[in-house]
Amino acid sequence: QVLTITCLHPLKYVILLTIITLYERGFFMSTTTIAVLIAFVCYLAMMIGIGIFSMKKTNSTEDYFLGGRGLNSWVAALSAQASDMSGWLLMGLPGSIYLAGTGKAWIAIGLFIGTALNWICISKRLRRYTIVANNSLTLPEFFQNRFRDKKKILLGISSIVIVIFFLVYTASALASGGKLFQTVFGLDYHYALLIGAAVILAYTFMGGFLAVCTTDFVQGTMMLIALLTVPIIAYAAISGDFTGALTAHGVAENSDFLSLFYMEGKPYPLISIVSDLAWGLGYCGMPHILVRFMAVKSEKELKKSSVIAIVWVAISLIAACFIGILGRGFLNETLVETGSENVFIKMIQQIFDGNIVLIFIGGLFLCGILAAIMSTADSQLLVCASSASKDIFKNILKPEAEDKKVLNVSRITVLVIAVVACIIAWNPDSSIMGLVSDAWAGLGSAFGPLVVCSLFWKRTNKWGALAGMVCGGSMVFIWKYLIRPLGGIWNIYELLPAFLIACAAIVIVSLLTPKPSKEIEEEFDRVAQMK
DSSP: OHHHHHHHOHHHHHHHHHHHHHHHTTOSOOHHHHHHHHHHHHHHHHHHHHHHHHHTTOOSHHHHHHGGGOBOHHHHHHHHHHHHHHHIIIIIHHHHHHHHOGGGGHHHHHHHHHHHHIIIIIHHHHHHHHHHTTOOOSHHHHHHHHTTOTTOHHHHHHHHHHHHHHHHHHHHHHHHHHHHHHHHHOOOHHHHHHHHHHHHHHHHHHHHHHHHHHHHHHHHHHHHHHHHHHHHHHHHHTTTOHHHHHHHTTOOTTOSTTOTTEETTEEOOHHHHHHHHGGGGGGGGOHHHHHHHHHBSOHHHHHHHHHHHHHHHHHHHHHHHHHHHHHHHHOSSOOOGGGGGGHHHHHHHHHSOSSHHHHHHHHHHHHHHHHHHHHHHHHHHHHHHHIIIIIIIIIIIOTTOOHHHHHHHHHHHHHHHHHHHHHHTOOTTOOHHHHHHHHHHHHHHHHHHHHHHHHHOTTOOHHHHHHHHHHHHHHHHHIIIIIGGGOGGGOSOTHHHHHHHHHHHHHHHHHHSOOOOHHHHHHHHHHHTOO
């Protein structure tokens, strides 16, 4: 038959040979993989569709960076928290708890406290102040307008800080996407990384802030559904005998796996607990979260957003911790350290197995993980682009540039940043938790103290702001590479000492230099007296 096909139909022979070759090399997917792939394709097509729709409504830089300050309460809340949590929530946190026990949940506790304080104390004041301060569209622009920095020193340095640390942060999200596609579809990590980056890039490039927030709203909803459903099913599957299931999967009987004060069977040091709680300090310095406060269309909507966001993050963090705990007793396989970040993926694959309908539903739940990854990466890309195009290109290099040109530069910057982030994330052994930790500490310590002092301390001046930003950002590197390796009491997450040193620098330098002008003080009082 092959000989006949070869002689009479050479084209059919080539097709047949190609099929045989692809089959031998494992290019044909199983029915399971195809069902999951269909779910992914439907989800990704919806995200790109939102980008195309949003592009029609994006006509200016204010639309591209703040969505015209028109976000409603639900979109603002879910987009802020979805962009915050990323793949860390569904991969990094459950993975660390799966390995070491619930002692690692102190990070989640710190993040919840930080989230609540950020929405309650920072959001309203920041939204008011950015409008009063010459309608500032970005955090660096707010610093410039707040302190009347005519030489644009604060603008330039803060923009550079954002680009540097957000490159690392974006890389962590793209690495999460690469590991997801690699685990689910068996793709080479590097191909998987490029596929995830391409989709995120597509809708961010087209629709800007509106596309990012709309997709983040969808993604935040999907994340919450996945986080609630999977652990409930897993717990029911082990018939409520949770302790017995843990014992059967390598956790010693009467161990301290479920104790907040133990990790890997050893007492968790107080210095480590404080270090984990310090993660919450980072919130008041995260530009991709703060920009949501600036974009809400009214303070009434902002109040609703606060309640929605705090409830969402509480439920999500608790559920993520339970995934790490339940995964240890539920999974048929034991994940080694390098694969522990895939615990949620493995749980979904084990639960939704059997007929094609279940597999497809499992694919939709896996999209919840993809949603967590994409919702952070798109926000980080946009913040990076805004700093490079609006703050550096428009405000420093080309003040005369027209709005349309700045918009085009923004889109080109999104593309360049995505490429550089892919290069940073190229190593398949890179730790999601490690990349997030570095970026979170850098942004939190460089901007957090300055945001708080800018909003609540009238005596803060330009030189104090500059000192705080430089000291906070540089201390992250000094502490991590020179002091923390000493161990003992010095082995604390670098965000805490860097944050405190930045606060001290702002206060000391502001008091040693001339106080702000009367104009700045009157503007501060006007914002403070608003009701």
